[in-house]
Amino acid sequence: MSDTKKNISSNLKRLMNENNINNSELSKKLGVSESTVGKWLLEKSVPRMGVIEQIASLFNVQKSDILEQYKSNNTTEDIITKDKYLLLSKYNSLNVIGKKEALKRVSELTEIxxxxxxxxxxxxxxxxxxxxxxxxxxxxxxxxxx
Structure with missing residues (x-):
């Protein structure tokens, strides 16, 4: 079961990132609490099969793309560090104005x-x-x- 939790967690993180969806948005679309989504992402629990079907439909993927280990063509580019994941999660939780401001501030930091x-x-x-x-x-x- 731990491999399943790990697969679901990493695949869900990847799909959320690719589709620019944060925990709050996903929980609303699936009709579950944010803490439930958080438990999936932290490998504390797994969604029921009906919810996995909803997730697959939402992201336009097969159920196996959620349940099985992700096989990438770009091995290094798909590996994301915890820091980068945290940064992306925080960024994805911002609204449009916040995202513009975040990009502006990061650009400023790169000049120092x-x-x-x-x-x-x-x-x-x-x-x-x-x-x-x-x-x-x-x-x-x-x-x-x-």
């Missing part, structure tokens, strides 16, 4: 170096040569810019 450059962390070093001290000072100065 401290949010786009990789972080360099200093570590302990027993080398006390003048060159090494100069390098550490430069690292600290760079960190101050964050």
């Amino acid at each position: 170096d401290k949010y786009t450059t990789e972080l360099t962390l200093a570590a302990h070093n027993d080398d006390t040569s003048e060159d090494q001290i100069d390098l550490m000072i430069k690292d600290f100065e760079e960190m101050d810019k964050w």
Whole structure:
């Protein structure tokens, strides 16, 4: 049953994302509570077969597309991290105005170096040569810019 829960959860997340539907919208379309949809997504429970048929109809897919493990043609592109899923879930819960504002803010963040450059962390070093001290000072100065 845990494989079934996992399959339903991941397929439902994928279909919701592809169709830009959030938990609230899905629950209304299926006539179930948001917490019920949340339990499916968190692999705590599974929908009854009648609801699976509704989901399949809603997303225009076969029941097997919900119940069975998803087989993708694009293996890396279809893997989504928890952070990206959370970001997409939050984005999908916004209305049209909120989505425009979110895109604007993300665009602004990508223009700020401290949010786009990789972080360099200093570590302990027993080398006390003048060159090494100069390098550490430069690292600290760079960190101050964050």
